[in-house]
Amino acid sequence: MTVTMLRSVVEAALRRAPTSSSSSSNQLLRRRCYSSDSNPERKVAVLGAAGGIGQPLSLLMKLNQLVSSLSLYDIAGTPGVAADVSHINTRSQVKGYVGEDQLGQALEGADVVIIPAGVPRKPGMTRDDLFNINASIVKSLCTAIAKFCPNALVTMISNPVNSTVPIAAEVFKKAGTYDEKKLFGVTTLDVVRAKTFYAGKENVPVAECVSQLQNSACVCTSEVNVPVVGGHAGITILPLFSQATPTSNLSEEDIAALTKRTQDGGTEVVEAKAGKGSATLSMAYAGAIFADACLKGLNGVPDIIECSFVQSSITELPFFASKVRLGKNGVEEVLGLGTLSDYEKQGLGNLIPELKSSIEKGIKFANQ
Template sequence: MAESRARGRLWRMSSHLNPSDGVSMEVCRAKGGATGLRVAILGAAGGIGQPLSLLLKMNPLVSTLNLYDVVNTPGVTADVSHIDASAVVRGFLGKDQLDSALEGVDLVIIPAGIPRKPGMSRDDLFKINAGIVRTLCEGIARACPRAIVNVISNPVNSTVPIAAEVFKKAGTYDPRRLFGVTTLDVVRANTFVAEVVGLDPKLISVPVVGGHAGVTILPLLSQPLQVTPAIRFSDEERHYLTNRIQNGGTEVVEAKAGTGSATLSMAYAAAKFADACLRALKGEDGIVECSFVASQVTDLPYFSSRVKLGRNGAEEILPLGPLTEFERKGLEAMKKELQGSIDKGIQFATSA
């Protein structure tokens, strides 16, 4: 009897590393949080995917965490599964297991792709990451068409339109359920503003609108929330903060000197946005986050702005609110570049 129980325990342990062999939730003692949600991370073995997997494993709203990548997933799965949080961690390796990784999940997060390196433009990233995102979204359309999808893979200004076109072709597109994760821009804005004004970043919430690359990133420094009295910036501070927020990614790429891009801060921001989506799926009210979504806030078809989240994804796209002359000029300056990135993604997806 003891030997039989030992074999059973070994089988359950090995199932985390070999999901195709499987362990049914009926016989597995570790069922995870009974009322939790199922999350899949596509690109879980990468520089963003690994710390993101750690953070999502620790989220009490997650009952099952599916980790997918084309390489190295067994090791990441074994490592993360040892953390004493309730989510069950399951690993999936290679294209043949993509649909299994996605089946029945509530939230899909896509950090897959190559990172930006010094001297590399987002156009360079596009050439590789566009195809990766298209393939993954085809899997989502097949296996979990009603899931909330969070796209991290850069360039977000192009990969979100690619995802949308894939879903349209499959007949599964719901604009409320597709989000480009721009939370890192908000996180940076809060941090950099806090440094300038000498406050705790948790007391500051700066809306960041537009897109997720360079000049398309527009922090609305006239509208930082939660701070009383309201913060007033000098022209010098406004220019410094806007430039630093827009170039935060380049700052990290150059500081890492060829060894990577913003992985840890991006994982933190992605986990923060994922948590907001999970809380909304559970029915929590009043959740508002900035995200790059299908939008009518401007004349651009996709735009990042404040979005009210609910059980079905984006419940309401909130207006920009009053802008300063500096912000209005920034908004006009970004439009041509952002529209070009959107068109590039649509053209890629529709010409395949």
């Protein structure tokens, strides 16, 4: 595969169609494909840009034509990453920032802040093991966000997301800057995995991209869609295979196996890497996909729907992952769960106590 072909593939992925279906390719063209000349100036800040997720995520955001300014921040190593990425001949200007003294500069004027900062999981480590380290990092970064870019959309990748999102909310509340429409837990990787595993089981293309030369446009129509609700750890991850498209007649055993694999996807990668890493590449891809959706929403592209862990009233919990409609203000609408199968209803009942505990743990940490 040539460099040109690789770039085309990656950029096509970042311009894929929204999860909601459309009967007209012209509508897809209007919603998703724009020349860089027609796009407004947008600054994206990546906090933790020198890490295992941060570096490939920075690369993918540099390829995104919706980004005009890419700000890369970490406690060390960022100047080199920024220099490397800056040589790529795409629209955005890249600047690297390092250390606490430069955090404000990195954040000032940001439209979207992506937070992959923190330590990764290692073999035998649960997401709870990550809590004390990553919770402190998130609390510090969100304090700076509240000061330097309080109106930015904040997309949280740092684990455990079920706790770090509530931590961020509490920090913003204390600073008087909290807007529930602008804080997201990135659960896109769960959706990406569910789509991939489902497509493999059904033996259907997971996605199909069709290039159209007119107006330099690219239309990517997703062949498979699986909503994933709940949270972003273990049994709190609940893929709704009963709502998957294309529809199927999977057995209860198949659905249980696909659900389990989706829930354990992170562990599968950690074990496969044998102590040398976690799900960094797939997470970077998922983070870039969600950031791309946020940017399109900010730019007024209609019908942008993604799953995300947000403040919600669709269950008894204050935060919950479900499909949300994105727009110029962030979350335009939190969509309901739809009709659940008996298996999914049971899964929902099982995840509520664990997710509630994780949320409360985050709130307690932020307020202690």
